[in-house]
Amino acid sequence: MQELPDDHGVRVFAQPDETGEPALALAFAPAPEEGDQVSEQHGTAIFVAPEIAEPLAGTVLDVMDTPEGAQLALVPQEGAEDDATDA
Secondary structure (H helix, E strand, O other): OOOOOOOOEEEEEEEEOOOOOEEEEEEEEOOOOOOOEEEEEOOEEEEEOHHHHOOOOOEEEEEEEEOOEEEEEEEEOOOOOOOOOOO
């Protein structure tokens, strides 16, 4: 996997997919855009677009091994409440 330059972060934002429906997108970015929420995970800056910050609250960016190779994924943060628990 290519190394991320020290002066870049990962930006998470919404973008239309091929059908025009909103979908999450990830891109390397040198700086946050205006209004982005900024955090850090494992030494990497994470920039989250304001329109998706609330829906992504309680998730973290992780690398998952898949048959197609390593892929970035958003997963529930350890210790975050799970709304899908059985009653």
